[in-house]
Structures are given as structure tokens and as C-alpha cells.
Amino acid sequence: MPEQFIWGIEVFLNGLMAGVLYALVALGFVLIYKASGIFNYAQGVMALFAALTLVGIMEGQVPFSHLINATFGTEIHHFGWHVPAFAAILLTMVVMIALAWVVNTLIFKHLVNQEPIILFMATIGLAYFLEGFGDMMWGSDIKTLNVGLPQGINPVIDEVTYNIFDYGFFIDNLDIVATVIAAALVFTLIVFAQYTKQGRAMRAVADDHQAALSVGISLNFIWVMVWSLAGFVALVAGIMWGTKSGVQFSLSLIALKALPVLMLGGFTSIPGAIVGGLLIGVGEKLFEFAIGAPYLGGATEIWFAYVLALIFLVFRPQGLFGEKIIERV
């Protein structure tokens, strides 16, 4: 088998894995957009904030310690305990639910029926506030996140592929874990949306929030629930990306990787986010491998992802799985 073809398979598989990571970020956008029509610019910062909070809780870091020390002349930084990863994840989720409640109560509750652009602007404000708040709360140093996820080359795949192709494929253990978690997450979210009372209420609000209100569905509850779910997805994305690169403020920029995924998969479809992520991941990696690196000097992935998404947009503006909008006169 030609070398290029074998390498192409490896690139394809790694593209799929990268796509799953992009999809994890895109999922948070989809959840909020689906239920409230808000394009949540703050989703990337929510992932950062969740990851910061998780590390802070695990390490027993005193929140706002710099502020406390500067104000009272104290020297406190840590409580002196370490919280196990699972408990810390649960506690972080409580924080994200509290954040969802605060965001809804203080901001979006007052913006019901406003133009989408107003809601979008509000999320821009929220993103910048949350970034600064996270900085004050946990500090801006780079934090190592270790919740026990494996990293590095998977030796089994390496060995098996070596025996077949005489070349061992590189697949990162972390990417395999991310794929399993993303699959479980999507399955759970689809089951939740289709078969639970709250899920059906969420879909009703997404369809027509005034009609949903008229049958007794609490808009506030649904929005808090959806923002909490998006917070949970942000936490999962934050864990995956934070394990890779450490938890630092550039984590918020992972949102950039989600945009072409959303354009391609549609803003309202949970499976669309996954399929879109996979297509973008594979497309950008294969293009870089076959054309970008050898002929164009490399670094084509970011712009090619958007080109791919734009091509889909031209032929299917609502995205692959988005809802087609038909307006009759």
C-alpha cells in the first residue's frame, strides 16, 4: 500500500478525533441557540471559567485571594486541602448552575422579546465580564489540570496498525476518551430532549416561547436549565482542552473552532454539531496533509475550515441539519 495512503488514513482518523473536540464546544452553542435563539458569544469563556473553577476547587485555591490579600494585607492562597476530581466536577457543576441562574435573572430575563442582535450583544458583554471575573477569582497563571485522563499515543492501535501497515498510527488516548464522552453526551442530550418532560418543554420553548408560556411552561426555568446544560458541556470541553494545554485564558479562543462547525452543522441540531465537527476536523486535516503543507506552505487549517463551511452555506444556508426556514407571504 502506498505510504501516502497509509498516512492519509492516520490523518483521517486524527481529523475525526479533532472534530469531536470541536463538536464539544459547538454543542454548547447549539443548546442555547436551540432553546432561546441566543447566539452565545460567551460559550468559549464559559469553558474557560468552568475549567478554572474546577482546577481551583481541586487545588483548594481560595477564590479572590489576590483581592483579599491586597485589601486586608493577608497572605492566604490555599485552604490546604485537595478535592478529588469527581467531587470537584460536581462542585463545579453547582457553580455553573448558579452562574446560569444569575445570568438568566440579571440579564436575559429582562431581554425577552428583544431583537437577536441585542441578545448577542448581551452575550459579548457577558463574555468579557466572565473573563475578568474568572481572572479576579482564580488568577491568570497557567494551571495544570489532571483529572486522571490518559494522554499520549495509544500503544494498542500503534502495534495493531504496525502489524498491518508496517507503520504504527498515532492516536492520542485523550482523543479516544473525548470521543467516548462526546458520544455519551450527545446520546444523553438527545434522549433528554426527546423523552423527558423538561426536554419536551425545552423544545416547546424553542419552537414558540409565547405558546409555551400559554400552556404553563416556565420560561425562566427552561432558560436556567439550558444555560446549566451549556455550562455542563462547557465544563466537559474545558476539561478536554485544558488537559491538553493547561488551563489558561487562551482557552476561551476554542470558540473560534466551533464557528465553522456551527455553520456547517446548523445552529439548532445536536447531531449536526457532531457531524459538522467531524466533517470540519477531517476536512481541514486532510486538506493540510494533501495540499496545504506540500503546496501552500502550511497553516491552512483555520481558513480552510471556514471555506468548507461557506461552501455548505451557499448550498444549504441552514446548515446540514438546521431547520429550513420557509416564510410564506
Next chain:
Amino acid sequence: MRRKILGAAVAALMATGPALADLTIVDTSYRTGPYAANGIPFSDGYQDYFTLLNERDGGIGGEMINLIECETGYNTEKGVECYEATKGEGALVYQPLSTGITYQLIPKATADGIPLHTMGYGRTSAKAGEVFKWVFNYPANYWDGASLAVKHILDQNGGDISGKTVALVYHNSAYGKEPIRTLESLAEKHGYNLTLLPVDHPGQEQKSQWLQIRRESPDYVLMWGWGVMNQVAIQEAVNIRYPMENFIGIWWSGSENDVKAAGERANGYKALTFHNLGSDYPVYDDIQTHVVDAGKAAGAGDQIGTVLYNRGMYAAMLAAEAIKTAQEMHGTAAINAAQMRDGMENLEMTEAKMAALGLPNFGPEFTVSCENHGGNGFGAVSQWNAEAGEFELITDYYQSDQEILAPLVEEDSQAFAAENGITPGC
């Protein structure tokens, strides 16, 4: 009545504003945003050194230092805003800690007559002082860095690297592209094969680049990264089991922040440096006593001795020594920006001078002149010791290949002079 109010306002402004006789230093820092983790220790070191001089020595030459901090967020537009907002305060020098901001400030600072010091970054050919009269980049620049890395590889291979492969993983920006020309010239001279692997900003996803490295197995990988790009690259190198001792980063890819995420597996990773490491220097005892313990530290006091704190402190020390030189040259303590430029152009850093400052063997010895604003191009190699949790110097300071670099600097600076209608001269 209106006149009285106006008078009172002017008096109040004069009372609260900085005394014009002070030595004004602007710290264009970035304590927020994606690069804050690097900006904070640098800024802490920079400010703490000037605070030390104020607290311990009563300033420089009897003149207090008026330190102004301006947050850039590592954003070029904000950096320029900081410059415009503070230049009227009588700033003596700007050290923007950003190649992007530097490129924007070169024409502005030249027109305003305020010196720039871009230590280890910025426009490399600014070393040519007869063209870039107001820009300094001592003690080393990017091209020195490229040459120092190749020299280290030569040393590892008994002086012969013909046929070897070297990959450059670089930030796909003006900064990251700086060493390419030098590495190409050095490849012609030494016969190695160079592979270029750009990484787009911010560099969180580098799978393609590292799969290529795994496939092609270059003998050495060099890195020109900043921020999250460094952490991800080191993590990916660990993941593909690339030999870390053959992975060499420029000085902006060689701080504790960069190896933290990869943990123990980053052991052996190398990075260039143009100053020494650790906190085992007498000056740090003074900083602890006069600055940190006195509650006057710029930050929490927890960054002392880290690579980037040391670099910020070193940048401040070089500015302070240039101020002293200018004061001696002009016979006045209250120097202005033009006199500061003279001080920088006549700066001479010797081991005796550094030892007297409480920083023995902290940096290479170098001299600055009208023709040479970049120093002598000396640097060293450091290596990450994961067990000790610190970078350690593994070589002495050695000089870059001036035979290759001097013509490149000459060519680039002359092109700049021709484009901008500058008549070179001293």
C-alpha cells in the same frame, strides 16, 4: 470665580501629577488576556527592580523613578494607545514586550525622539544603529537565536550536521517568521535540510504539524512560539515521544509556563536564553527586603526567580544602567529621552558591573555603539529539569555566527533605509 476654579484645578493637577524632573518609565504590561500568564511575571520583575532602586537607593543618581503601568493585553492597537497616552509624561524609553507593538512604534518613536528597547524581540535589523537611530535590541535578537540554536546542534554533532534535518515549528506571524531567513542561510552553510511548519494563532490545535514531525522524524525541532502554542507543542512532542533533548525553543518558548502542562514528561526540553536563571543572586535578597516584605511588590511576590520575572528584571536593570550612563555623559540626573538614547548607545555591560549590582554572571558582557544597537549576540542554552521544577543553564554564553548574520542585518536595514528615505550614518 471661573478663573479661581481653573487655577485650583491646575494647582491640583500639578500636585497630583508626576513631577517632570522624575525619570519616567512606562511599563507596557499585559496582565489580562490570553498572554497574561507570561506578561505578569515579566511586568513584576520590571517594576520590582525600579521599586528597589527607589526604595533602597532613592532612585537613580538622586532622581526618583516615576513608574507608569499601561495595560496592553498584548494587543497591538492598545499598545499604540498606551504609547500615545503616556509619551507626554516624559517617558525615557519604551519596552513593549511585543513584536507587533514594536513594529507599530518604530516610526512613531523615531519621529517623537523616544528610544525603544526590544530585548530579544522586535525587528532584528534594528541592530543597525546607523539606520534605526532610536531602536535598540541588545543583548540578542531573533537571528542570534536561530544561529545559537544551530551552533548548539553543531556542538552536539561534532561540528558536522550536513544531511541532518531540522524542523522549525513557528507561530505563523511576523514574529514566528523572523528566523526563517537566517536558518535558510545557515542551512546553505552547514548543509542541513530545513522543514518549515507554521502554526496558526493561537496554536491550540497542532495535530497536523506533529503528525508530520512523527512521519518525517527530523533530527532536531526548533520552536518559535508564544503563549498556548508553546504548551501545546511541548505536549504534542511528548505525545509522539519526540526526544525532548532534540527539541529547542527560542527564549520566548522557554519559561516554566511552557512546560507545566506536559509535567514530568517534558524533562530534557531545551530553550535558549540571554540571561541567567533562578533566584540565587544578592539582588533578590534586596528585592525581598525592600520591595516584597515592604508590601511594595508589583504582584504577589510569588514570581521571583522564574524565567520571565528574571527577564523583566534584567530589562529594567539594563534601562537603569543606560540611565546612569546618560547621567554621567550629560552631567545631569534629570535626563530626557534624547539623553537616554545616548546612554543606551554607549552602554557597556561588564561582569564587574553586574557583580556590583548583585547579579554576577547574570547576563553576557556586551557593548553598544552607534553602529551596533544589538550587542554582541551572546546567548546560552537552558534545559528543563522536571524533578527540580526549573530550567538550568547547560552551556556558557556563546556568540552567534556573525559571519552569516552581519550581511543579513546590513541588507535588511539598508532596504528599510531606502524604503523610508533614511540616510544611514552615525
